[in-house]
Amino acid sequence: MTSAGRSHSPLFRRPVLCGLAALAVAGALTGCQVTVRDKDRAEPGAPTPAATETGGPSGPDSVGDRYVPGDGNGGYDVQHYKLKLAITPGGAKELDGTAEITASATARLSRFNLDLTGLDVAQVTVDGAAAQHQRQGSELIVSPAKAVEKNATFTVAVRYSGTPQPVVDPILGRYGWIRTSDGVFVACQPSGAHTWFPSNDHPSDKATFDFEVTVPEGLTAVANGEPASKVPSGDGTDAPGDDPNIVPAAAGRRAVTTAWRVKDPMATYLATVTVGRFGVKTGKTPGGIPIITAVDPTVSAVPLDVFHAKSAEITDELVKLFGPYPFTSTGGIVDNAAVNFALETQTRPVYSALGADQTIIAHELAHQWFGDSVSVTRWQDIWLNEGFATYAEWMWGERIGVETVQEKFDGLYADSGNRELWNVPSGNPGRANMFGRSVYDRGGMTLHALRKKVGDDKFFDILKTWAREKRHSNATTPQFIQVAERVSGQSLDTFFDAWLFQRGRPAL
Template identity: 50%
Template sequence: MALSRSARLGALATATASFLVIAASSAPTHGAPGIGDPYFPRLGNGGFDARHYDLDLAYAPDTGRLDGRATLRARATRHLSSFDLDLQQLHISRIEVDGRRARFTRDGDEITVTPRDDLRKGRDFTVSVSYGGVPEALGGPIVFGSRYGWMKTADGVFVACEPNAASTWFPSSDHPSDKATYDIRIKTPKGLTAVSNGRLVSAFDKHGSTYTHWRESRPMATYLATATIGKFDVRTGRTPGGTPIYVAVDPVLKDANSVDVYAVTAAATDYWSRVFGPYPFEETGAIVDDMPEAGFSLEVQSKPAYSAVRSETTIVHELAHQWFGDSVSVAQWKDIWLNEGFATYAQWLWAEHQGTRSAHDSFLAGYASRPADSSFWQTEVADPQRDTMFASAVYQRGAMTLQALRERIGDTAFFKLLPAWTRLHRYGNASTADFIRLAEHVSGRQLDDLFDTWLFTTGKPAL
């Protein structure tokens, strides 16, 4: 059937319009200087998905200088003419994209990279950055008013980077929503041990230096990466349940604490594997370093890092994070109670498991110890704000929320919910809304009032 002239012109106009829309949508654009997290708007980067970091590092403890070459494999999520990376403090000498030198500009902590050719949406590419300098720890109100990030010690460095310090030592898309796998190679003076994530691939001495290669084959948020260096006594083996374990303890702290880090790590890893679901990583362990200025511990993926072990409950807290925070990571930093509330509740579960106090009694003790006019009750747990994202209410009221939920839906549904959560979002990211939906699905109950009361409302709830 032949078309009339007017019909042919109409069809041509429609086709032309469609072509222009397609052309416009595929036109190359700049990525984005951040993923849009309201707490850290310029962290992370838009336009690509990080897949794998290959970090080749050399650290000189006597001068504090770090030299590195970071190669990131990524996939373009839009048609890119340029894209950003996060890097604080350190000097960049060269950037290559797919082996060809690329132009770059710098605006503070944001590095804008312009490759020679556009990167089509869906294309895999590599970007290699050669850089160096003396990393400095960050400070300020966010992490308990403490220093954090790349922290020099008497014999090396203690590296604990939550929430925004990974980019003080390697260029990255520095947000937990952009996970990747890692190979981390570290050159140090002979006699020092470099400890990182995942499993040890190789370690050897050559020409007065020690070369160590670690591989994290499971997706990891940038803030969970470490390259802690120093003198350590190392013990390896397997937990009774069969999980490989690597524990490194600074010999200075050998007799400073009565806690058996190796034994507690093994026992807690196996117990949480029964309660929360299978252990999500290739190895469990610990890094215990003499770094009193830090004053905190961090759930470094596969090997929590302790500035000094203060108690058994600190260990069980950080190991619970391997499920809640490391495997299942926050979608945005305002969801931090999904990490800290769960790990604090794990401490209550551990006491219950040990027969020393029930989680119900831990809940009542925390509730009763804070009067209604305490500032503790003025934090909105579901959105605690950036500078108070680690406020005690995020930990304790977050844990109270879970106990209130347990008592509402019953033990059967509650202990079905926890492994369902870690299984559904394994190696991914999730939000408070995701947890509420799953809790309602597993329990078969409508729970808006409970979560509104405990997470989204300030003031001391009535019991």
């Protein structure tokens, strides 16, 4: 994620340069259950299975992540989400949906929880049989007619409707389901997914997805993955051209349905179904990776063709640095949303009305490796997402002549009195600072200091090894340290302790 504006919102990174004018001249463990290994330690206070009133076992109503209290659930491992959604922006109810969730029980379950906030639930079934359900805050508590046995695969279907509301958090800011002038912008980090579909809303439980999205005539819904049908394109007046993969958005129909499929596991917060009037372009990067981009034409500083080409170029260049691209397509969505951030929604990052300069594109596309494919096990380790993406941003800035990575590092290091940077340990910043400057900038500096310590060859080998070995799974900082030590042949505990876990500016 990247952000603009310096405020109490921890989404702050640095001022965002709007527009793409510079671009024109110059961009698997499915739903794994975490096992504590070696240097890892279990979260204090993690919930344990409870019992129902009838004495049967129930899944925990939280994964015990202190950075997002109450998020996630236990007792099952989601394999797949199938979401059938009718979205009517500005309607009496904007969303009418059915979620079919296929999961594997990790314990015998007489009851289990899903995360869901603020929407009306009409019906719940488990394996086709009606199930009792009740609401408790952001929890949907499901009691199947028959207990689900341990290791059994089961499907829970939830029919629901309403108007999702954005999350407004005094620490984390405003995110989730954001209305725009012509649709909705959906960006859910860290835990806004359960405002629009029932889920196990924590990145430690990743799953594949199918979306079937119906929107009014003239609008386009763009989701993650690849479309199973042609994608509507245009602003309601312009034809999409001769691209065989897209059709005019206004085609004389009252509603348009598009299906999208995500073949690789995805964390819930990375899901999007952004809706609006978009120009859409498809194709392949020069390196052969399928690419789909969408731009709202009212964001005039972002030409679709230029954004498409730069996203393709940057994807291919990052492959050289980090190894094979981890997903089946790349791209991006630029929408007219009045928010001050971009987000690495899987395969298709979303950018707001602020636009997307080259370094922002590099940041969000680097997340496809670091954050999306290799996802955090707990939010404490978010520097594994943001520090890595920030370093990619700096490397792209050096490539296009903004400033070298060393110059960036030196400038930050010279600011010895910066309490925001040096008094917050990026390896455990606390909830109030999980999107703060230390996570981004000190996280990026940690990688540059590691690069200087082990040399370029070993450094990039570490990054490629990490991306390869943890592909489509969840990981922790201790596991990254283990990889760095193994690949470099050096003992690095003291180094990482100083850079990630101690307050104060590390000595060079």
